[in-house]
Amino acid sequence: MADSDPAIVVEGLRKSYRDKQALTGLDLTVPQGTVHAVLGPNGAGKTTCVRILATLLRHDGGRAEVAGYDVLRDPDQVRYRIGLLGQHAAVDEELSGRQNLEMFGRLYRLGGRRAAARADELLERFGLADTGTKAVGRYSGGMRRRLDLAASLIMRPRILFLDEPTTGLDPRGRTEVWNAVRSLVDGGTTVLLTTQYLEEADQLADRVCVIDGGRAVADGTADELKARLGGDRIEVVLRDAGQLSAAASVVGMAARGGEVETDPDRRRLGARVTDRITALTETVRALAAAGIEAEDIVLRRPTLDEVFLHLTGERAETAEEETPV
Amino acid sequence: MTTATLIDSWTGPLVDSWTMTRRGLAHWARQPVQVVVQLVFPVMTLVMFAYVLGGGMTVPGGGDYKDFLVPGTFALTMVFGLEGTVLAITQDLNKGVIDRFRSMPMARSAVLVGRSVLDMLQSTLGLLVLIGVGLAMGWRWHGGPGDTLLAVGLLLWLRFAMLWLGIFLGMAAGRPEMVQAVQILVWPVGFVSNVFSSPETMPGWLGALAVWNPMSATATEIRELFGSPGGGGGSWAADHPGLLAACWPLVLIAVFLPLAVRRYTRLSR
Numbered sequence: 337m338a339d340s341d342p343a344i345v346v347e348g349l350r351k352s353y354r355d356k357q358a359l360t361g362l363d364l365t366v367p368q369g370t371v372h373a374v375l376g377p378n379g380a381g382k383t384t385c386v387r388i389l390a391t392l393l394r395h396d397g398g399r400a401e402v403a404g405y406d407v408l409r410d411p412d413q414v415r416y417r418i419g420l421l422g423q424h425a426a427v428d429e430e431l432s433g434r435q436n437l438e439m440f441g442r443l444y445r446l447g448g449r450r451a452a453a454r455a456d457e458l459l460e461r462f463g464l465a466d467t468g469t470k471a472v473g474r475y476s477g478g479m480r481r482r483l484d485l486a487a488s489l490i491m492r493p494r495i496l497f498l499d500e501p502t503t504g505l506d507p508r509g510r511t512e513v514w515n516a517v518r519s520l521v522d523g524g525t526t527v528l529l530t531t532q533y534l535e536e537a538d539q540l541a542d543r544v545c546v547i548d549g550g551r552a553v554a555d556g557t558a559d560e561l562k563a564r565l566g567g568d569r570i571e572v573v574l575r576d577a578g579q580l581s582a583a584a585s586v587v588g589m590a591a592r593g594g595e596v597e598t599d600p601d602r603r604r605l606g607a608r609v610t611d612r613i614t615a616l617t618e619t620v621r622a623l624a625a626a627g628i629e630a631e632d633i634v635l636r637r638p639t640l641d642e643v644f645l646h647l648t649g650e651r652a653e654t655a656e657e658e659t660p661v
Numbered sequence: 662m663t664t665a666t667l668i669d670s671w672t673g674p675l676v677d678s679w680t681m682t683r684r685g686l687a688h689w690a691r692q693p694v695q696v697v698v699q700l701v702f703p704v705m706t707l708v709m710f711a712y713v714l715g716g717g718m719t720v721p722g723g724g725d726y727k728d729f730l731v732p733g734t735f736a737l738t739m740v741f742g743l744e745g746t747v748l749a750i751t752q753d754l755n756k757g758v759i760d761r762f763r764s765m766p767m768a769r770s771a772v773l774v775g776r777s778v779l780d781m782l783q784s785t786l787g788l789l790v791l792i793g794v795g796l797a798m799g800w801r802w803h804g805g806p807g808d809t810l811l812a813v814g815l816l817l818w819l820r821f822a823m824l825w826l827g828i829f830l831g832m833a834a835g836r837p838e839m840v841q842a843v844q845i846l847v848w849p850v851g852f853v854s855n856v857f858s859s860p861e862t863m864p865g866w867l868g869a870l871a872v873w874n875p876m877s878a879t880a881t882e883i884r885e886l887f888g889s890p891g892g893g894g895g896s897w898a899a900d901h902p903g904l905l906a907a908c909w910p911l912v913l914i915a916v917f918l919p920l921a922v923r924r925y926t927r928l929s930r
Binding site: 392422424425426428430 | 673676677680683684687688691692756757758759760761762763764765766767771
């Protein structure tokens with residue numbers, strides 16, 4: 337695989353279970369060495385997508401390639417190059433952390449000695465070196481997730497799948513996992529991450545693919561997705577609500593004709609802008625020239641939350657219209 | 662490509678199966694009480710039947726009831742091993758760790774082979790303990806070493822058939838809650854046989870079922886090989902226990918081994 341080839345290519349991926357369609361033609365391309373977040377509500381098809389890419393599930397249609405290998409034709413080649421961190425810890429709860437890592441190392445055919453050495457390394461790196469012979473079943477949630485991650489990294493995989501890696505963890509556990517992911521990415525690993533948390537996608541991912549109803553509804557950097565909502569907003573809070581309409585025309589000019597929304601109760605008005613800095617300086621200057629006193633002026637980017645609601649909410653409405661009554 | 666060579670080489674599945682067996686042994690080491698309980702249960706059955714109910718029992722063709730019962734209990738233990746296999750397989754497949762195994766480039770067969778080795782090991786151990794208890798109770802084998810080893814081999818052959826039936830049932834049951842149903846159903850199979858009493862004492866249709874029970878064939882054949890009392894009865898099945906003790910397990914294996922393997926490989930659909 338050349339460096340320029342994508343790590344993951346998914347084209348028109350379809351998968352149905354007995355009673356429902358999980359994927360309805362998903363497209364996704366993940367360049368090497370990047371973090372790609374798959375963002376979607378529950379039941380959008382995130383886990384199905386990861387399980388197909390990790391060779392745990394067979395798809396019905398379309399194509400899925402991981403590290404240049406087709407997941408159906410060369411599953412073992414794919415398996416040598418991936419690590420999987422699923423929603424539920426995929427470790428043996430009756431064994432100790434070290435026993436788990438040694439067992440997985442042996443199954444990767446490292447042989448006893450190398451498997452043991454690698455287990456030591458990983459236990460040290462993930463702060464589990466002093467867990468001794470304690471069974472994993474008695475670990476805390478964060479410890480178990482760290483061991484799970486360690487097990488995924490035994491072969492230093494080039495591609496790592498993380499299926500909702502921080503669901504059910506407390507904030508400290510979440511930060512631990514995030515830091516671990518960041519250090520992996522620094523080492524050149526490609527990460528495909530599913531999440532319901534927008535903050536997680538915003539924090540970790542180079543690109544975000546929003547999926548809903550089993551297909552991608554948007555794909556791009558977080559900034560690009562935010563820009564799809566019409567760019568930034570300028571918001572002005574006035575001292576005197578009586579100046580609201582005068583201020584609205586000033587802000588309207590600065591926003592280059594963007595629609596101005598006013599909120600008399602909170603003495604507030606806002607508009608979408610395309611060129612943020614020009615809009616800000618022009619608003620400040622024009623308000624001063626018109627003698628309008630502002631209490632607060634802010635430029636605000638749309639949150640990924642707003643993008644997500646906009647994208648998935650819109651689709652839900654279309655779907656409703658299409659449903660015959 | 663070195664990785665491909667490793668996957669394709671014939672030693673791979675053996676190495677992986679051994680790793681999975683070691684995993685099971687590590688579980689034993691952590692749950693010694695559970696292991697002991699599993700060994701003690703058949704001993705309890707044997708002792709209870711011999712001393713609590715044995716006084717009221719008669720042996721078909723005459724002889725000491727204990728000498729009749731002990732080899733029967735060997736066969737019963739092999740069949741009851743089914744429960745352990747069903748439980749272990751359902752527990753295993755419901756654990757998250759199975760996802761990791763399946764996303765690794767290990768031999769697909771290793772999970773099932775590891776389970777087989779472990780269960781056969783457990784049953785062999787159980788059989789040895791039970792033979793020891795039988796000897797302590799005064800039972801003796803009277804056949805030559807060849808016959809005695811053949812008897813043990815036939816018992817383990819029956820267990821091997823139960824193993825694949827168990828793996829299949831475990832996967833078909835799907836969840837540990839369903840295992841209870843299997844556990845209850847094993848009991849009539851165990852009792853409608855010639856293990857505890859002669860099928861001739863049962864109502865006609867039930868007696869016929871008991872005679873044709875695969876476990877009865879094994880029990881009758883090993884009684885002959887051990888030189889223990891019992892056997893006979895006049896039906897075709899009772900007259901050809903050796904053939905049936907060899908063929909019944911073979912039929913069960915021929916049916917359930919492929920079914921179990923197919924079910925396992927289909928987990929990904």
